Amino acid sequence: MSAVLACTGVRKVFGSTVVLDGLDLTVAEHEVVALIGASGSGKSTLLRCVNLLEDLDDGMIHLDGEHITDPRINPDLVRRKIGIVFQAYNLFPHLSVLDNITLAPVRVHKRSRSDARQQALSLLKRIGLEEKADAYPDRLSGGQQQRVAIVRALVNSPRLLLLDEVTSALDPELVGEVLDLIRDLKRDGMTMVLATHEMTFARHVADRVCFLDAGRILEQGPPEQVLDNPVEARTQQFLRRLAPA
Amino acid sequence: MTGLADGPTQAQLDRIAWRRRQTVRSILVAALSTAVVGALLVVAITGAPGWDRVRQSFLDPSIAADALPDVLRGLWLNIRLLVFCAIGSLGLGLVIALLRTLRGPVFFPVRALAVSYTYTFRGLPLIIVIYVLTLGVPGLRLQGMPSVLVLGGAALVLTYSGYIAEVFRAGIESVHPSQIAAARSLGLTYRQAMRHVVLPQAVRRVAPPLLNDTVALQKDVGLVSLAGPIDAVRAAQISTAEHFNYTPYIVAGVLFVLLAIPLIAVTDWVTVRAARRQAGR
Numbered sequence: 001m002s003a004v005l006a007c008t009g010v011r012k013v014f015g016s017t018v019v020l021d022g023l024d025l026t027v028a029e030h031e032v033v034a035l036i037g038a039s040g041s042g043k044s045t046l047l048r049c050v051n052l053l054e055d056l057d058d059g060m061i062h063l064d065g066e067h068i069t070d071p072r073i074n075p076d077l078v079r080r081k082i083g084i085v086f087q088a089y090n091l092f093p094h095l096s097v098l099d100n101i102t103l104a105p106v107r108v109h110k111r112s113r114s115d116a117r118q119q120a121l122s123l124l125k126r127i128g129l130e131e132k133a134d135a136y137p138d139r140l141s142g143g144q145q146q147r148v149a150i151v152r153a154l155v156n157s158p159r160l161l162l163l164d165e166v167t168s169a170l171d172p173e174l175v176g177e178v179l180d181l182i183r184d185l186k187r188d189g190m191t192m193v194l195a196t197h198e199m200t201f202a203r204h205v206a207d208r209v210c211f212l213d214a215g216r217i218l219e220q221g222p223p224e225q226v227l228d229n230p231v232e233a234r235t236q237q238f239l240r241r242l243a244p245a
Numbered sequence: 246m247t248g249l250a251d252g253p254t255q256a257q258l259d260r261i262a263w264r265r266r267q268t269v270r271s272i273l274v275a276a277l278s279t280a281v282v283g284a285l286l287v288v289a290i291t292g293a294p295g296w297d298r299v300r301q302s303f304l305d306p307s308i309a310a311d312a313l314p315d316v317l318r319g320l321w322l323n324i325r326l327l328v329f330c331a332i333g334s335l336g337l338g339l340v341i342a343l344l345r346t347l348r349g350p351v352f353f354p355v356r357a358l359a360v361s362y363t364y365t366f367r368g369l370p371l372i373i374v375i376y377v378l379t380l381g382v383p384g385l386r387l388q389g390m391p392s393v394l395v396l397g398g399a400a401l402v403l404t405y406s407g408y409i410a411e412v413f414r415a416g417i418e419s420v421h422p423s424q425i426a427a428a429r430s431l432g433l434t435y436r437q438a439m440r441h442v443v444l445p446q447a448v449r450r451v452a453p454p455l456l457n458d459t460v461a462l463q464k465d466v467g468l469v470s471l472a473g474p475i476d477a478v479r480a481a482q483i484s485t486a487e488h489f490n491y492t493p494y495i496v497a498g499v500l501f502v503l504l505a506i507p508l509i510a511v512t513d514w515v516t517v518r519a520a521r522r523q524a525g526r
Binding site: 048051053075076077079080082083084086088090091092093094103104107108152153156 | 424431446
C-alpha cells in the first residue's frame with residue numbers, strides 16, 4: 001500500500017526546547033491515525049509541520065511520495081492538498097458561513113462563484129447546517145462552527161485531513177456531532193491524522209494510535225492495544241493519569 | 246409551571262412596574278439637572294462684567310451675515326481639499342502599511358523605506374512640510390510645476406499618510422495570526438490571505454481611529470492658506486480685519502463643526518452596521 005504521508009526524522013526546536021526529536025510516522029491511504037500524549041509532546045507541532053505552517057529543523061516529509069519540505073517547493077500548492085482543522089475553529093468572522101467555505105474554491109481554484117456555492121450548500125446540507133449558510137460564525141454554537149471548519153477544509157478535496165484537538169474547545173454535549181462527522185469522513189475513506197486529548201475519540205475513529213513522548217513516537221498500534229494494554233511504562237503512566245478512577 | 250401560560254407572574258409584573266417608575270424618575274432628574282446647569286451657565290456668562298463687549302465683538306449677527314458668503318467660499322476649498330487629501334492619504338497610508346508587513350530579505354529596503362517614511366513624516370511639523378513643498382519646490386523652476394494648491398495638498402497627503410499608515414498597521418497586527426494560518430492552510434497565497442482575510446477585518450477595526458484622523462485632516466487642510474489659497478479660516482481672518490470684529494471666526498467655527506457631524510455620523514453608522522452583521526442581529 002502506498003503511503004500518503006511519510007515523516008522521517010522530523011526535528012523541530014523552539015528556542016532551547018526540542019519539541020520533535022527525529023520523529024518517524026507513515027500514514028497509509030484511508031488510514032486514520034490518532035496522536036496522543038501529554039501537552040507539549042509535539043502533537044500539534046507535528047500537524048503544523050506537515051501543513052508547512054512551521055519550518056523543520058531537520059528531517060523530511062513526503063506527501064504522496066513528493067518531498068514537500070524541499071525549500072524549492074511552493075508551499076501554497078502543497079497546502080491545497082492538505083486540509084487542517086484547528087482547535088479554535090479559526091473561521092473568518094467577517095465572512096458568512098457560505099463565504100468561509102467558498103473562499104478557497106473561488107480565490108485559489110478560480111472556480112465560478114455559483115459552482116462553489118452549489119458545492120458548499122451540498123456539503124452544508126450533509127452536516128445539516130444549510131439554513132445557516134448566510135449566518136456569520138458568531139451566531140453558531142461551537143459544535144456548528146467546528147463542523148463548518150471541517151467542511152471548509154474539505155472543499156479543496158484534500159488528500160490528507162489534519163485535525164488538531166478539534167473537540168477540545170467544545171462543551172461535552174457538542175462533541176458528539178463533530179465526532180459523527182469525522183466518523184462519516186472515515187467511512188468515505190478520508191486519510192486523517194488527528195491530535196487529541198480524548199481517548200474515547202481516539203478509540204472510536206482511529207485505526208492506529210501513536211503515543212508521543214519527548215518528541216518521538218514511543219508506542220503505536222491498534223487503539224485497543226495501545227489504550228488498554230500499553231507496553232511502555234510512560235504510556236501506562238499517561239493513561240493512568242487521564243483516568244484516575 | 247405558572248406564569249408561562251397565564252402571562253407573567255405577580256413578581257414579574259411588580260418588577261416591570263418598579264422599573265418603569267425608576268425610568269420616569271431618572272428622566273425627571275436628568276431634565277432638572279440639565280436645566281439647572283444650563284441656567285447657571287447662562288447667568289454666569291451673560292452676567293459677566295465684559296459680556297456686552299464680548300457679544301458685540303464675537304456674536305454680531307449683521308457681521309456674521311456679511312462674512313458668511315466669503316467664509317462659505319473658503320469652506321468650499323476646504324471641502325475639495327479634504328476629499329482629495331483624505332482619499333490620497335488613506336490610499337498612500339494603506340500602501341505604506343502593507344509594505345511594512347512584507348517579509349523576506351528581498352523586501353528589506355522596501356520595509357526600511359516604509360518605516361523611515363512613517364518616522365519622518367510623523368515627526369516633521371506639517372507647517373514645515375507645507376512651506377517646503379509650496380515655496381521650496383516651485384523654486385526649482387521645473388517644467389509643468391503644479392499649482393500651489395496641489396503642492397499644499399501633496400504636503401497634507403505626505404504628512405497624514407504617515408499617521409494613517411500606522412493606524413492601518415495597528416489594525417493589521419490586531420488580526421490574530423491564526424486567521425492567517427487558517428487562510429494559508431486553505432492554499433491562499435500571502436497576498437490573497439492579506440486581501441481577503443486580514444485587511445477586511447483590520448479596516449473594520451480601525452475605522453473609528455481613521456475617522457478621527459480624517460476629522461483632524463479636515464481642520465488641517467486650511468493650513469494651505471499659508472501658501473496663499475484662501476480657505477474658510479483665512480477668509481474669516483480677512484473679514485475680521487475688515488470689520489474689527491471676531492464674529493467671522495465664530496461663523497467659520499460653527500461651519501467646521503457642522504461639516505464634521507455627517508462625517509462622524511457616517512462612520513458610526515458603518516461601524517455599528519458591520520458589528521451588527523457579524524453578531525447576526
